[in-house]
Amino acid sequence: MKISTRGRYGVRLLIDLAEHLDEPHIPLFDISKRQNISARYLEQVAVILRRAGFIKSIKGPYGGYTLAKNPQDIIIGDVLRALEGDMLIVDPPEPDQPESKLKKCIRTTVYDRLNARIASVIDRKTLAAIVGTVDPEDSYMYFI
Amino acid sequence: MRISTRGRYSIEALLYLALLPQDEYASTSAISRETGISDGYLEQLFISLKKNNIITGIRGAQGGYKLSRTANLISIGEILRIAEGSLEPVACLSEKDCPSGALCRSRHTWQELYEEIADCVDSISLADLVTAYKKMDVEGYVI
Numbered sequence: 001m002k003i004s005t006r007g008r009y010g011v012r013l014l015i016d017l018a019e020h021l022d023e024p025h026i027p028l029f030d031i032s033k034r035q036n037i038s039a040r041y042l043e044q045v046a047v048i049l050r051r052a053g054f055i056k057s058i059k060g061p062y063g064g065y066t067l068a069k070n071p072q073d074i075i076i077g078d079v080l081r082a083l084e085g086d087m088l089i090v091d092p093p094e095p096d097q098p099e100s101k102l103k104k105c106i107r108t109t110v111y112d113r114l115n116a117r118i119a120s121v122i123d124r125k126t127l128a129a130i131v132g133t134v135d136p137e138d139s140y141m142y143f144i
Numbered sequence: 145m146r147i148s149t150r151g152r153y154s155i156e157a158l159l160y161l162a163l164l165p166q167d168e169y170a171s172t173s174a175i176s177r178e179t180g181i182s183d184g185y186l187e188q189l190f191i192s193l194k195k196n197n198i199i200t201g202i203r204g205a206q207g208g209y210k211l212s213r214t215a216n217l218i219s220i221g222e223i224l225r226i227a228e229g230s231l232e233p234v235a236c237l238s239e240k241d242c243p244s245g246a247l248c249r250s251r252h253t254w255q256e257l258y259e260e261i262a263d264c265v266d267s268i269s270l271a272d273l274v275t276a277y278k279k280m281d282v283e284g285y286v287i
Contacts, residue, residue: 001147001224001261003233008250015249076253089147101280102179106155109276110220110268111147117264118145121257130249 003084009037010045010083011076011130014054018071018131025064045083052082071131077122087122089114145233147224153181154189154227155220155273161199162215162270163277169201169208189227196226215274221266231265232258 016031028046032039046065049055056068067074080087090111093099099107156179164170172186190209193199200212211218224231232238234254 001145001228001231001233003145008234011250084145087145089145090152102156102159105273105277105280106159109273114261114264117260118257121260125253130253
């Protein structure tokens with residue numbers, strides 16, 4: 001029941017871009033160094049995020065990536081669904097397959113509810129909110 | 145972000161046991177017939193469920209398995225932790241030596257997601273599933 005590496009790295013890539021909005025384009029190489037993620041892997045993640053419309057790229061010697069939308073318009077749930085395929089806890093029931101009573105009972109009592117709770121967290125969170133919040137208790141000593 | 149087969153099958157087998165009359169034992173082949181989970185897989189799942197005092201088994205011709213506790217004392221969260229391990233959506237939440245540590249911007253979000261997941265599955269018990277199952281009888285269940 002884990003979010004994949006792709007999902008986690010994709011979110012970090014967006015956070016890094018959101019934290020450097022003052023720079024016109026960020027080369028992946030810089031993000032790779034800052035985030036300690038291999039540039040090759042970051043490239044794959046960037047392709048998905050670009051196709052999904054979260055980031056845009058500029059080619060050339062001063063090229064790189066930048067956010068395609070304002071951080072407050074980027075919903076983390078949408079980002080995770082683009083990277084992970086979906087954010088469901090079990091495969092959705094097949095429409096033409098009969099579902100046993102036992103399975104249906106568990107789906108409606110547990111899985112549907114859990115899916116809704118997960119969606120409620122990730123769909124109310126924007127990239128802007130993430131960049132603006134580090135747990136104040138944890139970060140206290142770093143910022144005095 | 146799927147629950148593994150192990151987790152799903154554990155819940156299914158335990159709901160089957162929870163629906164039995166009190167003190168009745170069920171063989172793995174009976175559970176297998178109802179759920180479609182193979183005997184061998186059930187035996188494998190039951191090793192850790194026995195160890196964690198969720199079910200009790202007896203040997204013999206009339207042998208089989210039953211719940212060790214009443215269904216209201218077994219939560220979905222407990223079952224999933226036994227079957228799946230930690231419920232954290234990312235492994236780094238419990239790592240003390242994360243290089244980004246307190247400055248990690250995404251950790252807060254993962255933590256919130258974890259708390260929501262844990263709160264949800266810990267608040268549903270096997271007894272809730274039994275109630276929901278019986279309610280389906282009343283409402284009429286059509287395949």
